[in-house]
Amino acid sequence: MYRKAVLLSIFLVLSYGFWLSPDIKQIAAGVAIFLFGMLLLEEGFKAFTGGVLEKILQKSTKGLFKSMSFGVITTTMMQSSSLVSVITISFLSAGLITLASGIGIIFGANLGTTTGAWLIAGFGIKVKISAYAMPLLVFGVILVLQKQKDLKGLGYVLAGVGFLFLGISYMKEGFETFREQIDLTAYAVSGFKGLLLYTLIGILATVIMQSSHATLVLIITALASQQVTYENALALAIGSNIGTTITAILGSISANINGKRLAAAHLIFNAVTGIIAIAMISNLIMLVDWIAQNLDIDNDNYTLKLAIFHTLFNLIGIIVMLPFINRLVTLLMRLLPEKTHAIAEPVYLNKASIELPETAVEAVRKETLNLYHYFFGIICHGLSLRVRDIKSDKPVKEIIESEKKPIPVNIQEEYTNKIKRLYGAIVDFISQANENMTQEQMNEVYELRSAGRLMLESIKGAKHLHKNLSRHLNDPNPYIREEYNKIRYRLGSILRGLAELEKDPDEERIVLPTLEAMRQEMKQADEQFFNDIDQHIRAHHITGTMATSLMNDNSYAKQIAKKLLKIATILFKNRDTTMHEVEQSLQLDEQEIADALRADKNTDKDCSPEEKTDHEDK
Amino acid sequence: MKINELINLADDYLNSKNRKQKSKIKCLKHILKKLRKREKKLESKRQKGVNDNDKEKISSELKLIHAHRKKGLTLLKQLQQELNEAKKSKKDKAGDI
Incomplete structure (x- = not known):
């Protein structure tokens, strides 16, 4: 309402001015043409912001x-x-x-x-x-009418400069004739x-x-x-x-x-x-x-x-x-302090980033990482673990032993207020921003979106797991308590590994062997779990119902772990495409993993570390 | 610098296959260095004294890193060999002319 009133007053004042003197009209037209030129110039430069400007900006602002x-x-x-x-x-x-x-x-x-x-x-x-x-x-x-993005951009820049010049010229002429009629210096x-x-x-x-x-x-x-x-x-x-x-x-x-x-x-x-x-x-x-x-x-x-x-x-x-x-x-x-929200608000998604594709991709990446931090917290609390402990150097076993009581947390509420809300904002932003993106950029944001979806799915699993975990952590039966603590330890170790991975600076981070090792550990733990359950049933330590409940929760834990590793693969991958491709080419197949884990490093005489160092440095 | 050498240099630069190969080699060397750094970090962590469980985990990761480095090294040798062969055959062709 207020803005409309201001706009109307400006229109009225200008109209009165135009009626009063044609020179004012000429000066105002000059200003309008000049501003229009600036709009075109901005539009033109935006055409070049598909990567080049961003790269220059990143390098030249250190x-x-x-x-x-x-x-x-x-x-x-x-x-x-x-x-x-x-x-x-x-x-x-x-x-x-x-x-x-x-x-x-x-x-x-x-x-x-x-x-x-x-x-x-x-x-x-x-x-x-x-x-x-x-x-x-x-x-x-002529260039603006071209289809090619760069030529179009150049056209906007040229037309923009043209309008700037034209605007200045109009203003100059307007003031010159204005001088002959009215002396503004009298108002000095x-x-x-x-x-x-x-x-x-x-x-x-x-x-x-x-x-x-x-x-x-x-x-x-x-x-x-x-x-x-x-x-x-x-x-x-x-x-x-x-x-x-x-x-x-x-x-x-x-x-x-x-x-x-x-x-x-x-x-x-x-x-x-x-x-x-x-x-x-x-x-x-x-x-x-x-x-x-x-x-x-x-x-x-x-x-x-x-x-x-x-x-x-x-x-x-x-x-x-x-x-x-x-x-x-x-x-x-x-x-202007950072606000802490009970309800998660997007931090990096803003209208200013939508039109600049590379900035939009970066905004989606950072926001997905923000979502991941909320998700990480919910998963930790769902397992009755504290984020600060998981991010510390304290051994995971000690953390599990010290946190024996379930941490009260309403996962459904956290999911609705934080994860679902934030993910919704990311999805909305992607659908608005992808218009100007290249295929490669679109693939990247879609991959990030899929990481978000995996987080949503994991939370659903965590909700079920948390319910049973809260009940059985207080169970008088020590065997079932022990089994649930093993599940907590397994997921806690993965969370610790991911926290360490995130802490590593980009130039040192290498995800491939770390995630592979976690995957193997998960596999072994799963096999061990079924052996232990069989033993407990045979020794009548737990009932069949308890075993079923444990098996269900083990399955949830397995799914969460798998998704956590997938999420980490997307979020912590090398951002340089060639580097990522080369890293992927070093991926080991099942047989190679089995051979590697069987082999004793010291007996491997194919290639000594010194020899390797020589090759790498060449 | 002779004109032929200049042409060869320009040709080398413009040859997209060669350029890709070189960039791959560069990336691979970088990754191998990262793997070595991670290996050293884990070894020092293991030596600092952690519990048996963590020791076992570190050992598994070290074994996997070793396998990745071995695979990477084979790939590096192969890429360097291919690049050398391409250079050699180009030189031979230039000699024939």
């Missing part, structure tokens, strides 16, 4: 300096700090980069966006850029009051247009046609720098807590930079004059001086804020 440079370069190339900040938020939400790296990119983007002022002030105002716009639009539209407010007032106008203009670039073009064109005073233009630039954070704030609404933290960091950085610029305005003006003098820029070339000012105060902001990045991260973590 370390603060790298991430800052990345922010500067990408924003200079794309001429949109908003696009870079929104993409950064989506990457942070998907867990591809750290918060510190994200902040580094945002800092860099703030500096990169100042190149726009230089381009417009140095090039856009002097040259008739609408002449460049036409061929760009023609080539762009000098002094500190003017500084604050025009900063506020700059903020508002950027919030409405959602582009500091568009505001800056408006300021520069107005300044070039002397519609605003130099001092007021500086204040407008400060305001536009603060107002630009609105895009990131809006982008973070659908993002997770890390995305929100980054948007907050963006706001803090730009607000602090703005306050510094306002506080030091007279010193900055003197510094700008000195730099302009040294760069041979005319004293009355206020547009280029504005570009210097814009770069300078952003640079000062970075220099001031850089030493406090880690403190800023800590502060944001404290101010």
